[in-house]
Amino acid sequence: MALSSRLLLAAGGLRAAGLRFASTTASLKTETEVDTSENEVVAPNFTNRNPRNLEQLALARKERGWKTTWPKREFWHRLRLERTQHYVEAFVERSNGDVVVSASTREWAIKRHLYSPKGVAACKNLGRVMAQRCLEAGINFVNFKAIIPWEHHCDSIQEFEKAMEEGGVVLREPRRIYE
DSSP: HHHHHHHHHHHHHHHHHOOOOOSSSSOOOOOOOOOGGGGGOOSOOOOOOOOOOOOOOOOOOOOOOOOSSOOOOOSSEEEEEEEOOOOOOEEETTTSSOEEEEETTTHHHHTOOOOOOTHHHHOOOHHHHHHHHHHHOOOBBBBBOOSSGGGGSSHHHHHHHHHHHHHTTTTSOOOOOOO
């Protein structure tokens, strides 16, 4: 008797809190079947709203500029490597000058793994990081040419270039398709 009165008191407290016991006899309701064939219909007109779609198909215009413009601006994405006295920085920029992806040995996440933030090993590791960031941003092709021609013979730039290619980024853009 004492046990049943305790259960009734507990049940009353639960009901006051807004909780109810589930009924032991569940009512089975039959759900109406939904016709899913309309979900399989493909729209006859498709509009691709990706702003980089024409670039990826190699159909977008490349701004050529004047013949006297230096450095050339005929690219969709350009990879720049800047070496200073203390750090190395890499940028991927669009032809209008906006920086899309960047990495630097000033960043603590990169700097803490390096012995020196300006040597050949730093350029190689920066190339690995830039390749990963480019692929995550959807950039598979970049234009990489040393702005100063004799700068390309440097070991650090060659290691950077090699690390970018090993990371899966192609360092030349596809030719534009004219139609």
